[in-house]
Amino acid sequence: MVGVMFVASERLRRPKSTVKLPPGPPKLPIIGNLYQNLRQLGGGNELIHITLFKMSQKYGGVMTVWLGMKPTIIVSNHEGAWEVLVNKSSDYASRMVPYMSKYVTANWTTLFSSDHGPYWQSLRKGVQAFAMNPSAISTQTVSQENEAVVMTQTIQEQAMTNGGIIRPLVYIRHNTIRVVGRLCFGPDFNNEGFVIGIDPLIDDVISLSSLAHFSDAFPFIRYIPGLRGSF
Template identity: 80%
Template sequence: MDKNPWIIVSMVVGMIFIVLERRRRPKSTMKLPPGPPKLPIIGNLHQNLRQIGGGDELIHITLFKMSQKYGGIMTAWLGTKPTIIVSDHEGAWEVLVNKSADYASRLVAYIPKYISANCTTLSTSDHGPYWQSLRKGVQGYAMNPSAISTQTLSQENEVIAMTQTIQEQAMINGGIIRPLVYIRHNTIRVVGRLCFGPEFNNEAFVIGIDPLIDDIINLFAISRFSDAFPFIRYIPGLWGSFRQAVEIRDRVVSTVQSEITHYQSSKSPCTTCYLHFLLSHGYPMETIISILFEMFLLSVDSTSSTIAWALAFLIRNPEIQKKLFKEVSGGDEKRERVTVYQVNKMPYLQAVVNEVFRMKPIAPLAIPHKTVKDTTLKGWKINKATAVMVNIYAVHHDPKVWDHPEQFMPERFLNENARNVSVAMERSFLPFGAGMRICAGMDLGKLQVGLTLANLINKFEWVAADGDGPDMTDDYTIILRMKEPLVAGIKLRTNLGTTLS
């Protein structure tokens, strides 16, 4: 059937929907901050459609450039709905920390609701007793320091096993490796033990959940348009993305449910894992599945992508890689592995990791906030239920705060430069957010990135797979990833002059 009639129908229905919505909605008394001119119906969507069409500039960069003209607090329109964009550290700190209770609700797009059991997960639920219970469960079980420390040896052994697999695969491929899949699987195992217990060892689950994470992230890329134009979910021929969301949700349920069933059938199930907390508190099974899947969704891609970005930066900056190797190897090139304890004693490694977080914040626009009540932001009156988005990328690249923000300079985070670190810099480094809704997995994420990167650098010298070096082009959906997954050459540190072949 010709699709043109559906396009005409959608336009007519859309216009009717928008007119009715405007008549129904009470007139706002809020004076909005300045922002770029908007078009009727679509607002400012035309200014970030280029990323959908394969353009070079992504939305967080476009918004950053707009903020340099319209200010650190500006208004952008998603269709007919205004969103307050915060691009400076003062505004970000006010939203995330000083008035975090006023901005503690979430703005969740329609499509992600399918995967989050209608916004009943930790990252999607509004602040309140329910959210506080989930947060307490994460901190007391999954991210409990004791729970993390009990798997330290397993974590170290798996990283070493991963480096061995990478070495074997590189030998088959003439010294060339695509490391991302191995890093992803390694992260899934770590999160799996926190969710299901230290005995978790299900490779079928690891392999099965990995593509589901990718599918969800790719699907979320279009979610902003379903919220800008809600009527499209009712137009035949245009609801394919919603149907796809239901199909992916069913696959998620099947994959996670099988591991829950295995846990429940165990004669001595773990009582310190996150699943035990969720089951013992009587959450509905649909919610439990969504909460557990969210643990993998928010951990796997963010951790693995950060490590891939780090390797790419180190390939392009061989002097920095040499300096890092000197620290992680202990200076004698004989250290067989880098342990968790040693990672915590390596200032240059931490500086490298922090600089990667600054340069390539995994969630450059974070998860949008929504005001709980009428409040203010740097003098502007902000009404209840207003969408507020913090542009972490803009804060991390503010030239008024960071010297040469486009340069990869780990030294800016070293202790000897502490006297030069201003309050502005401290409040302008927000890779995990801040305040009430700071990422619960921050400590584990930083540890996993540092441990994995240290061992990869300790064992291999990372070089360009070709003369041009890694492609550093960004790809942003809800996660900032490399558009082309990292391809690199590696050389064994035991013989720096020999390429694996």
């Protein structure tokens, strides 16, 4: 299966933009090309990336698909991906992030959400110099291996006492918080209260993701009275 990569530029959202978009399937007002995706998904026999792959067979390896009111360029061939990721990587280093993420990233000022530029580069240098430098990572190896063993054993024990039914994501998430906590606060970090306390906040962030998809596809819902409270 050919990999599909989404490349969207902020300038594509400007109504007065003179950028000529690549060809793509015909779209409907407001919902764009979602009717093709929903029609396929509604049958329960095809995933969205397969739908996009089939579209690319007709419209080319670089095509425009409208996800609601948002134009998205789909690059699904080797040559196009190489052009974007290698030859012109600096031009495409920035990326659009979900609108709802502004509320959990201090207005898009974190490393993964800020725009490519001097500010992002300073953040990256700081992370590389401290939390993610080879020395800091190497000190985590033994702890990570031990915690992986303990986590696996705990999951097995829970499965045995609960008819084989478990929720592995909870254990994996707690383990991830411990790893990130040590990277942020030092190798001696060991605060289960912090791990348990921050877990519900991560759940809240995950729960925002579904609303984020709608707010990006249909920006006008941000102003609907019944939904404004969520934003």
